[in-house]
Amino acid sequence: METETKRLGKTPSIRRMSLYLNRLKAYQEKGIEIVTSNDIAADIDVLPIVVKKDLQLVEPPTKKRAGYIVNGTIKAITAFLGWDKQKSAILIGVGHLGSALLGYRGFPGLTFVAAFDTDVKKIGTTIHNIPVLNISNLSDFLKKRKIEIAVLTMPSEHAQKIVDLLTQGNILAIWNFTRAKIHVPPHVALQREDLSAGLAELSAKIKNNQ
Amino acid sequence: METETKRLGKTPSIRRMSLYLNRLKAYQEKGIEIVTSNDIAADIDVLPIVVKKDLQLVEPPTKKRAGYIVNGTIKAITAFLGWDKQKSAILIGVGHLGSALLGYRGFPGLTFVAAFDTDVKKIGTTIHNIPVLNISNLSDFLKKRKIEIAVLTMPSEHAQKIVDLLTQGNILAIWNFTRAKIHVPPHVALQREDLSAGLAELSAKIKNNQ
């Protein structure tokens, strides 16, 4: 039943893509048109060879031996990640974290079209202009609208029940911020996000500095 | 100047520790006293050998050849991460993400004692019972109180200026949720958190499912 974790190849490289994208956009705003792997590397604290190897994955267009063309490389990364076409998303569970994510400006390619909750005080309101709907309308909603990504920020308990509704509603991907272990059919992409993993890493670094 | 990224050894294992901790606490609540690597592995979708190898790092006490003792293993992980002693933390920038983190219940070992902002509308209020103070009082505050961890959730622009104040104030660690590249002296632990890295990973998985 297990071995869910299909190896995707270049996970660390893919995770760095958003850093590159950010830096490149900053160059673009400054009017810089060409940039070297050295420049980027210095900016995000990795070795230049890492940048070169990673960017090769997206086949950045028209490089001369002077560096990467900023605009084209932005487009190449964006296309590589599928961020050139906006994906519509819903969010389940409008708590602190949920509201924060709804208002977060840093998710390119993602457009929240609705949020769902059980709390009657929240249902009917909007948060950052996104309507909060009754969770009991989820299935109907998914029949009417094509939604690609569902973001889970509700309490873990009933996660699997919701996930089943989502997969029946033909969602493509689930981004799971809860601690529930959830099962999805193989054609549904699943990403688990664990905020305290970062804290664990930081804590270990503190200990190492004694 | 660079090569900031001091290799810590077991980063992936350390990041998984919070998952183990979570599962073990769930067993504890159910009254389960002994648990095998197989149980844990099935629960978090990794191979049993991964659990065994990872847990060896924390030297879980008193195992019989029947599994790990839940209570003792919880204590061992907690101690390994330094989460047995509460660390006091402040948060800089009480925006959406900042407020969400202040209210997040899932950071063991971390106690927020104050938040800082520049917005006069926020200064003087409390968020989740944590007082929001004027950023101009940051240095004074750090002289009076021993603070271990600073969480950065403000706009990137002035990050380095704030970081300099923090390091002068003898902070031990910085958890950076902004996109600013920041420099810290070598004795200060630094952890960069990038929410959109997870989205990049998810997006790549969607593409792979075509």
Place this chain on the structure above:
DNA sequence: TAGATTGTTAATCGATTAACAATC
């Protein structure tokens, strides 16, 4: 041409996985 860069191939390092020894 010399210099600076990306692109590519090879070497190294670390993390994951497998196999099995030790133990109660």
Place this chain on the structure above:
DNA sequence: TAGATTGTTAATCGATTAACAATC
């Protein structure tokens, strides 16, 4: 004893880094 488990050592795999070839 047989069985089930952790602990340990070895093998494999993948990611990082180094070295250098190709190019304008």
